[in-house]
Amino acid sequence: MMNCKYCGSEKIVKNGTIKGTQVYKCKECKKRFFLNGKFAKMRNDKTMIVAALNFYYDGLSMRKAQRNLEQIFGEKITQVTILNWIKKYSILVKEYVTTQVPQLSGLWHEDETMLGCEGRNIWFWEMIDEDTKFMVASHISNTRTFEDTVAIFKKGFEQSKVRPRTVFVDGCNAYSRAFNKVFYTMRKDTRPELVQRVGIRARETNNIVERLHGTLKDRTRCMRGLHSYESTKLLLEGWSVHYNCVRPHQTLGGKTPAQAARMQVPNTWKGLIEEATKHETNTVAKATNLKATAISKKKIEVKI
Known part of the structure; x- marks a missing residue:
């Protein structure tokens, strides 16, 4: 067919x-x-592009990904081309995946870690669902302020569409105010609980996120040559898609966090790109039709 x-x-x-x-x-x-056998508007075979994305997000440096592609496909691809593929499809798939609503346990663990970028430090914030290991939200910032804490909570709320039951965080003072700003409700039966821990107790409570930090830092060690804040932000968002939708999780019996959260999305970059392309095309078509309908109505009103 x-x-x-x-x-x-x-x-x-x-x-x-x-x-x-x-x-x-x-x-x-x-x-x-x-x-x-190629993706829309692309010259290279889709198998090669998918391999590049898997190599990169599984932890290979750009140089090693380039060398492996040449050995497998017999074609020399520049590092710039590989980076362009990664940026293009990270954006496309991220926009598609955020339209899907995960079924979560409601037990969220939030923490942040420091990463190096452009010779300075930036903060990567992440929110993980306890049972599904799904990364509910991520946020990248230059600062570690009340506004950044509000941002990560808001992103989690927007992705899940429902309030969590409990949010586990460390002892930072900004969490309590930000939590109340985003999640507080007058109804006690739907009001989430904030659990704060400090020191060793914080590490024990948030060990789910700590393991993710280790995985992330293994990945960022190979991100040489990415000195732009915007590029780093984009690639970390692509990595969150890879973590949620492509990378199988050992504690989930080989399922991806997206599968554990019962999201109806493919578990390969190939499938994700194809579905994201369909979503983008259909979204543009609907917007065009709505615009054409609005113009037609205006013309009819003018004639009347």
Whole structure:
């Protein structure tokens, strides 16, 4: 069965040739394309792009990822090209995944860790669901302030669509005020609990997040040459997609956190990119249709 590589529709027809290669057109989204085993608007085979993403987010440096791609596919790809693939699809898939709502236990663990960037330190904040190991939210900042604490709580609320039952944090004073600002409700039956620990007790309570910190720092050791704050921010967001949707978790019996949270998303970069492309195409089509409808209504009102 042949499908449109943009929207996934089966309603495709032949639409001429280009340099002897058959071109197809989708009756749904009206886009033209080749059925050539490549992602939309890309020259390289999708298998190579997926391999690059897996190599990089599994911990290989850009140089090692480049060398492995050349050995496997017999084609020399520049590090700039690999980085462009990573940036392009990290953004695309992140936007798609955030539209899906995970089913969580409601027991969230929040912590932050310091990372090096541009010769200075930045903060990476993360919120992990206890039972599913799903990263509910992440936040990157130059500071460690009340506003940053509010930001990570808000992102968690927006992703899950419901308040947590309990949030475990360390002893930082900013947590209590930020927690009340985002989660407080007059109804006692839906009011979350904030559990704060300090010292050794904090490490014991938040050991889920501490293990994630170790995994993250193993990954960032190979991020040489990424001196831009914006690039680091984008790649860390891509890493959170890899952690949630692609990387199997040993304590979950080989499932990904997204599968444990019953999210209806693929567990491979290939599947995620294809679904994200469909989502983007359909979103743009709906926006275009709404705009056209609004313009038509205005014209009718003017005539009347």
